[in-house]
Amino acid sequence: MNSEFTIAVHSMVYLANLPDRMATSDVIAHNVNTHPSRLRKVMSCLRKHGYIATKEGIGGGYMLNISPEQVNLSEIYRATSIGSIKPGWCSGNEDDACIVACNMAEVMDQIFCEAEKHLLHYLQQTTILDVLNRVRAAQQQKA
Template structure:
């Protein structure tokens, strides 16, 4: 999994928290604690896929264009990180004359695919609204709140 997944969820939760306000990439980046260029990359992806709308220029920024109760974390995983469970290199070589070496890559591919399916199923149980509600519960636990 990559950081774009976290940035996407954080950004959507932030926009869902204030659905009637625009947020610039600088504002979002400050809240996410990352560079605005990274936020812009993720927000462009979210915009392209219809999750946010953008207005350029003075007074511009991003605004939520989706229903936080309908957007699952599984959608965000598929959009930002699909296939990231599998490493770029896998042991084994189909050309070798060894039962282990010539079959390991296929077996590992199956294991990674199964793990990713389990993760997508789990993330499918959570929505952006659920994340926002969990954040609110965490805030309520803090003294003086």
């Protein structure tokens, strides 16, 4: 899984927790602990999918374009990371005479596709609001 998913979820939860639900890329990047240009790339993806809106100029920034209870993590994963569970390299060689070597890439591809389907099903059960509530509960336990 790539880090864009984590950056996207963290950013959306952060915005959902703000009273006015708006922040600049520098502020969000600091909270996420990533570079602002990397954050802007992820936010651009979320904006293309309609989850984030932007306001230009003084007092501008990013804001949620949806209610936190309306979007689940499966949707965010699809927007930012679909296919990333499969590694870029797979062992084996389809030209090899060995049945293991010549079939391993195809079999592992099937396994990764099945794993991603299970992951999407699991993530579908959790919304941005659910993550925010978990963050708040974790904070209460620390207090």
